[in-house]
Amino acid sequence: MMNNPAHNLLDEALGLNDDAVSGSSCGGGSGSVLLIEDSVETSGAFILHHLMKRSLSPQRPSDVIIFLSFAHPFSHYDRILRKMGCNLVMKRDNKRFLYHDLLMLKYPGPDGDQEKAIESMLLGLYGKLQKTVELCSLPETNKNITIMIDDVSLMEVAANGSSNRVLDFLHYCYSLTTEYGCSVVILDHEDIYSSTDRPSPLLQMEYLANVVIRAEPLATGLASDVHGQLTVFNKGVRHGFGGLKGKIHNFHFKIKENNVEYFYPGSRT
Numbered sequence: 001m002m003n004n005p006a007h008n009l010l011d012e013a014l015g016l017n018d019d020a021v022s023g024s025s026c027g028g029g030s031g032s033v034l035l036i037e038d039s040v041e042t043s044g045a046f047i048l049h050h051l052m053k054r055s056l057s058p059q060r061p062s063d064v065i066i067f068l069s070f071a072h073p074f075s076h077y078d079r080i081l082r083k084m085g086c087n088l089v090m091k092r093d094n095k096r097f098l099y100h101d102l103l104m105l106k107y108p109g110p111d112g113d114q115e116k117a118i119e120s121m122l123l124g125l126y127g128k129l130q131k132t133v134e135l136c137s138l139p140e141t142n143k144n145i146t147i148m149i150d151d152v153s154l155m156e157v158a159a160n161g162s163s164n165r166v167l168d169f170l171h172y173c174y175s176l177t178t179e180y181g182c183s184v185v186i187l188d189h190e191d192i193y194s195s196t197d198r199p200s201p202l203l204q205m206e207y208l209a210n211v212v213i214r215a216e217p218l219a220t221g222l223a224s225d226v227h228g229q230l231t232v233f234n235k236g237v238r239h240g241f242g243g244l245k246g247k248i249h250n251f252h253f254k255i256k257e258n259n260v261e262y263f264y265p266g267s268r269t
Contacts, residue, residue, distance in 0.1 A: 009262035010050065013232035013249035014211060031177040032210040037190040037202075042228040044215035046253075046260050048150060048187055052077070053086045055146055056096055064136050064143045066098045066129065070154035071187075074099050083258040098132060105158045118162045122169045130176065137180045145182035147173055152188040152202075167204055174208055190214070210235050218252070226252045230262070 038044030091097040
């Protein structure tokens, strides 16, 4: 069992450690993309919460999270992060957690050119995001910026299923990683799509991502002491992560009240 959240199998797979007080705290380095793929049966939201807490820790005072939430209200994340020892209200008030409530975001109705309306909606959202990134990137602020999206499948719902427009938006976000050196963390429900109809946004993000994490149920079925398994593919693009290049990590996890245990199959007694 690993009680220290700063030293666990997930952090090791992401190439993170206690000394990583500069650059990205999501793994893969600043300017990276991390994709979390989960299922309705096995949620990967706890990975998002772990990365949030890590970025907002006192040891990383220059980190800022810009959070686009299509899934839950602010109170949901605040409740979970408080159990983990992080006061999200204080981080929001200190401008380290910039939360955008997009739960009610919907395309502007059936009248007129629907495709243009969806495009306009997502371009407006990106414009706000870009302006926020620009402000956080001013020389006098010198922030390490992480954009988090929870989750892409619900963004597609808001865009009335327009995968192409959602893909355009994600590409715009990706362009920010090169222009401003920020990182992007994306959560997506993989199993809502059929195996023969995997959407282009998911495939494109898998290609662009420096790190892909898949949260899945156990192949052997449910177990009381194991909640699922993680597969972490760290492409290790950034210099300094060469030892992790192309490495795949597989391990189990159990979600507890205020933390998560990670362990290799068969290592628990």
